[in-house]
Amino acid sequence: MLVADFEVARREFPVRLAVQAEAGERLAILGPSGAGKTTCLEAMAGLLPLSAGRISLEGRQLSRAAEPGSDVRAGHRGVGLLRQRPGLFPHLTVLENICYPPGASPARARQTASRMGLDGLLDVRPRGLSGGEAQRVALCRTLQTDARLLCLDEPFSSLDSALGIELLELVRRELVEVSAVLVTHQLGEAQAFADRVIVLARGQVLQVAGPRELVLRPNSARVAEMVGYRGFLRCGSQVLAIHPERVHALGRQDGAGGISARVVKVRPEGGRVDAEVEAEGEWIGRFHCRFDEAPELGSTLLFGAPDAPQFSGAEALLD
Amino acid sequence: MIVPPTPAAVRGSGIRASTGAALLGALIVWVALLGPLIALLAHLTPGAVVSALRQPGAFQPLVVSVLASLIALAVILLLGTPLAYLLARGRLPFPRLWEVGVILPLLTPPLVIGLLLIFMVGPNTAIGVALGHLNLSASDTFLALVVAEVYEAVPYYVLGAAAAFAGVEPELEEAATLLGDGRWRTWRRVTVPLAAPGLATALAITWARAMGAFGAVLIIAYHPFGLPMQIWVTLQETGLSSALPFALVLLLVALPLPVAAYLWSARARRRL
Numbered sequence: 001m002l003v004a005d006f007e008v009a010r011r012e013f014p015v016r017l018a019v020q021a022e023a024g025e026r027l028a029i030l031g032p033s034g035a036g037k038t039t040c041l042e043a044m045a046g047l048l049p050l051s052a053g054r055i056s057l058e059g060r061q062l063s064r065a066a067e068p069g070s071d072v073r074a075g076h077r078g079v080g081l082l083r084q085r086p087g088l089f090p091h092l093t094v095l096e097n098i099c100y101p102p103g104a105s106p107a108r109a110r111q112t113a114s115r116m117g118l119d120g121l122l123d124v125r126p127r128g129l130s131g132g133e134a135q136r137v138a139l140c141r142t143l144q145t146d147a148r149l150l151c152l153d154e155p156f157s158s159l160d161s162a163l164g165i166e167l168l169e170l171v172r173r174e175l176v177e178v179s180a181v182l183v184t185h186q187l188g189e190a191q192a193f194a195d196r197v198i199v200l201a202r203g204q205v206l207q208v209a210g211p212r213e214l215v216l217r218p219n220s221a222r223v224a225e226m227v228g229y230r231g232f233l234r235c236g237s238q239v240l241a242i243h244p245e246r247v248h249a250l251g252r253q254d255g256a257g258g259i260s261a262r263v264v265k266v267r268p269e270g271g272r273v274d275a276e277v278e279a280e281g282e283w284i285g286r287f288h289c290r291f292d293e294a295p296e297l298g299s300t301l302l303f304g305a306p307d308a309p310q311f312s313g314a315e316a317l318l319d
Numbered sequence: 320m321i322v323p324p325t326p327a328a329v330r331g332s333g334i335r336a337s338t339g340a341a342l343l344g345a346l347i348v349w350v351a352l353l354g355p356l357i358a359l360l361a362h363l364t365p366g367a368v369v370s371a372l373r374q375p376g377a378f379q380p381l382v383v384s385v386l387a388s389l390i391a392l393a394v395i396l397l398l399g400t401p402l403a404y405l406l407a408r409g410r411l412p413f414p415r416l417w418e419v420g421v422i423l424p425l426l427t428p429p430l431v432i433g434l435l436l437i438f439m440v441g442p443n444t445a446i447g448v449a450l451g452h453l454n455l456s457a458s459d460t461f462l463a464l465v466v467a468e469v470y471e472a473v474p475y476y477v478l479g480a481a482a483a484f485a486g487v488e489p490e491l492e493e494a495a496t497l498l499g500d501g502r503w504r505t506w507r508r509v510t511v512p513l514a515a516p517g518l519a520t521a522l523a524i525t526w527a528r529a530m531g532a533f534g535a536v537l538i539i540a541y542h543p544f545g546l547p548m549q550i551w552v553t554l555q556e557t558g559l560s561s562a563l564p565f566a567l568v569l570l571l572v573a574l575p576l577p578v579a580a581y582l583w584s585a586r587a588r589r590r591l
Binding site: 045047074075076080081083085087088089090091100101102103125127141142145 | 490491493494495496497498499500504508509512513590591
């Protein structure tokens with residue numbers, strides 16, 4: 001079990017994280033650039049000292065701010081870290097890279113490489129690899145360290161999104177009873193990978209929730225915005241958050257129980273029409289309809305947004 | 320009818336003309352740089368080389384130069400490598416100050432270095448007195464020759480090695496650490512192999528500079544004669560034709576290592 005409850009001092013703001021993960025559980029830290037996501041991973045991997053709190057893994061204390069001298073060194077704490085740049089050693093072949101960790105067994109390395117589809121590349125040098133292949137080699141190499149926690153620092157963000165998701169699936173398959181923390185700024189990646197998603201902004205955890213719950217029930221307007229809500233409509237003292245993929249057209253007349261919105265864009269897309277709507281000057285979403293049901297540009301329609309989360313007006317004031 | 324050339328064709332011929340001019344310029348520089356070597360070989364007959372080297376004690380300056388340069392190289396390697404690495408990684412406080420300290424011997428004329436060394440390690444200085452207690456002297460001795468060679472050659476190594484280390488991405492050292500390597504293992508398995516081509520070039524240049532050190536040597540290590548001093552004294556006493564065979568020997572000993580190291584490092588760089 002991972003127990004991480006710590007603070008890392010940074011020049012702009014301190015980064016705080018408090019989370020526990022069962023063995024084999026997958027977490028994702030979601031947040032914008034500069035939120036402190038990578039800092040969290042570097043602290044867990046032992047590359048940064050803690051200014052408060054502690055980190056332990058499977059009952060073994062790794063870092064404790066009160067006793068900095070007792071920190072377990074990076075590379076000796078059972079924590080692997082995969083970064084966006086795979087960090088393969090250019091003077092070694094793929095197999096030599098995979099066998100790099102002290103004590104790595106060549107036979108086991110070959111087995112893992114084979115499962116990951118790297119059979120034909122073992123004698124190649126890293127400069128001959130594609131981005132996806134290089135990341136698979138880096139993952140394969142990290143797995144040879146017998147890490148009990150794998151930290152993934154947006155390792156697939158430079159690849160196209162389909163390949164990124166495929167590689168995250170590969171990570172999920174390869175990790176048995178190994179916890180993992182993925183850092184990403186893409187909600188889709190976090191949802192595809194994680195059992196729980198931690199939303200981080202300016203060094204603070206805003207919400208920890210399952211990937212579905214996070215989108216259905218964001219606990220603040222800030223989280224709502226980060227998970228894709230685009231329209232924030234005032235309803236008295238409350239603000240209603242509208243997710244563009246969770247609105248549907250009700251009809252063409254005004255009435256109770258719906259949101260009155262103006263059609264601002266209509267364009268054909270394949271065999272259907274794609275329309276976008278605004279309410280109170282806020283873009284609230286996009287919906288599709290048949291050609292014969294296409295709304296007129298500028299017309300007003302009634303929309304439903306079932307279970308749209310509401311926040312108090314003061315709290316919902318966004319930057 | 321005359322068809323005016325298209326803009327692309329004009330550009331093409333312009334590029335060809337400028338490439339030709341650049342090649343000609345490069346050729347002139349290349350021939351000019353090799354000119355002295357060609358002239359030396361043109362003036363020497365095999366008989367003159369053999370007779371000069373058959374004189375009693377002719378090999379002694381070669382032995383002295385090679386030994387002193389090997390020791391100087393070892394000292395520079397041992398003391399200069401950590402400095403070069405720390406400079407490359409920006410881990411020294413006031414880095415500009417350190418860089419100035421490294422570059423200063425490079426900017427100072429070698430004769431002046433020799434004069435300054437007298438004030439530092441001469442017989443009447445604190446270091447000179449301390450050496451005297453150990454029955455050593457850094458004035459007109461083999462030790463003085465090594466000291467002078469170190470001072471003349473060390474900046475070439477530190478600057479070259481620092482550039483070589485700076486070319487090793489810190490992320491790769493971090494990756495090695497995260498995979499379980501300690502600092503020394505990372506150094507041995509990642510840093511040095513990746514910096515090796517640049518380190519080899521730096522070492523080769525340093526070797527050539529140490530073998531050819533003359534200015535500072537003339538001031539603090541007139542004796543024992545190394546090859547450059549032998550060339551100078553022979554030139555003064557018996558003229559150019561007697562000095563030329565020693566010049567050839569110096570080139571034959573000093574140059575193969577740098578040339579081989581350069582060729583190896585160029586090949587190694589291509590493989591990375």
